[in-house]
Amino acid sequence: MSGGPLEGVRVLEVAMYGFVPSAGGVLADWGADVVKVEHAVHGDPQRGLRQTGTMRVEGDPNPNFAHANRGKRSIGIDMSHPDGREVIYEIARNSDVFLTSFLPGHRAKFGIDVDDLRAVNPKIIYARGSALGPRGPESTRGGYDMTAFWSRAGTAASLTPPDVEGMISPPGPAYGDTISGTNLAGGIAAALVKLGRTGEPSVVDVSLLGSGVWALGHGIALSAHLGEPMVAAKTGVHGSPANPLTGLYRTADGRYLSLVMLQAEKFWADVCRHIDRPDLIDDPRFATGADITANTGQAVEILREVIATRTLAEWSERFTTLSGPWAPVQDSYQVVSDGQVTANDYLVDTGELKVAASPVQFDVVSAAARPAPEFAAQTEEVLLELGLTWERVIELKTTGAIT
Known part of the structure; x- marks a missing residue:
């Protein structure tokens, strides 16, 4: 945990799948000690995710789990068992942040809602990730990034061309989860600053829907102002009707170049030289910015x-x-294998896998990601740190309260 800006901060995570655990993964990258609570028998269901589209992972390590859970410690607890719940409270007493993805009904059922945790640690920051937000008639509903982030928040419809049946799917697994998890990690970091400055703990909320609205925020603001939806261009249409230097161009091997030169007049001559067509520089069709715009189709x-x-x-x-x-x-x-990705350490090696680095760097250095934990591998370690005796740990194992 050494070297990160959150060194010395302990996070108690009770969460599953991709969204909220990815927030814990970012906090672990930043130096926090993240203790991940998993079901005493089954663990986080994300561990069993093997098939992702056409890609399948056999055996361990599993990138589907490691992406969001790098650098944590895992403890197996049965929260339905009274002794298991007491273990949760004991860890919470010694934690700075409680992080959860559980729905309101399950938080109440297992005794891990805000009031429950604040009763044992009045200063704990309570952070929760949800599908649709903490208020409103649908606040108790669950969801995934495909539903709340991608579909409901507008990206799918805005991205799908009108001549395509159905909708374009997210570009990869946990796409909205990971973006939303980084938002949640940032909110927790801000709450830690507030706690240090004022002594007041916060309840931090981030939802997949809210993150999706924020990600598409520019387009949604335009829609709200103009009273019309964003509509994607038809497939195969150039990116801009008024600028030939903003759009996609197909290469000889069937790949594409993306050009985004918003000031076409500024870059036109340089592009012409690079494509070995200097004759186009003085072509009267493209002599000025207005000419380039007027003759975009020809260009x-x-x-x-x-x-x-x-x-x-x-x-x-x-x-x-x-x-x-x-x-x-x-x-x-x-x-x-992108050289710029390599130069900036945007991919890091955990010792088991190469994974994406979380996107914030401190002092021009990427966080050194550590492997994801094996299921419940640190159960005894964490409990002994809390002061429990071996006899008590064995007793908890015998009763089924812990793994």
């Missing part, structure tokens, strides 16, 4: 024809000196 056709003559790798090499913003359109496997 797009020229650029499509030229860019289709070389592969993505060839253009990527040639465009290293291009002054305007551009990027190769990469798949998830190509990201693994």
Whole structure:
């Protein structure tokens, strides 16, 4: 836990699947001691997630679990058992943050709601992740990133072209979960600052729906102002009707380049030189910004024809000196070997797996991610740290209160 800005902070996590555990994973990256409570027999169901789309993981380690649970300690507790609940309270007495994904009814059932935890530790920060928020008629409903973040918050409809049946699915597993979890980790960090400054603990709430609204916030603000929805362009249509330097271009090997040069007039000559068409610089059709806008269709056709003559790798090499913003359109496997990703340590090695680094760096260094824990591997360790005797630990095991 050494070296991170949250060193010395203890987080008690009672959560499952991707969203809230990913917040705990970020806090662990930042140096917190995150104690993850898992069901005494079954553990976090995320451990059993093997099939993700067309990709399947056999055996351990499992990236589906490690992504959100790196660096934690796992303890197996039966919270329905009175002795198990007392263990939860004992850990809470010695924790700074309680982090949970449980729905209101289950929080009440297991005695882990705000008042329950504050009764044993009045200063504990209570952080909860939900599907649809803590208020309103649907606050007790559960959900996943596909439902609350992707579908309900507007991204799916805004991203799906009108000529596509159904909707475009999220680009990968736990997409909205991970974004929402980072939001929750940031909220907890702010609450820790407030606690240190005022002595007042907070209740921190982040939902998948709220995070989805925030992620699409610019577009939703436009819709609220103009009274109309965002509509995606039809498949195959160039990205901008008024700027040939903002959009996708197909390369000779069937890949794509993404150009986003919002000031077309500023970058036009440089692009023309890089594609070996200097004759276009003085072409009267593209002499000014207004001309480029007026003749966007012709410019797009020229650029499509030229860019289709070389592969993505060839253009990527040639465009290293291009002054305007551009990027190769990469798949998830190509990201693994991206030189800029490597240079900034955006992927880190846990010793078992290569995983994405959480996105905040301190002092220009990525957090050193540690492996995800084996199920209940630190149960005895955590309880002995709390001062329980071996005799008491054995007794709790015998009664089934702990793993």
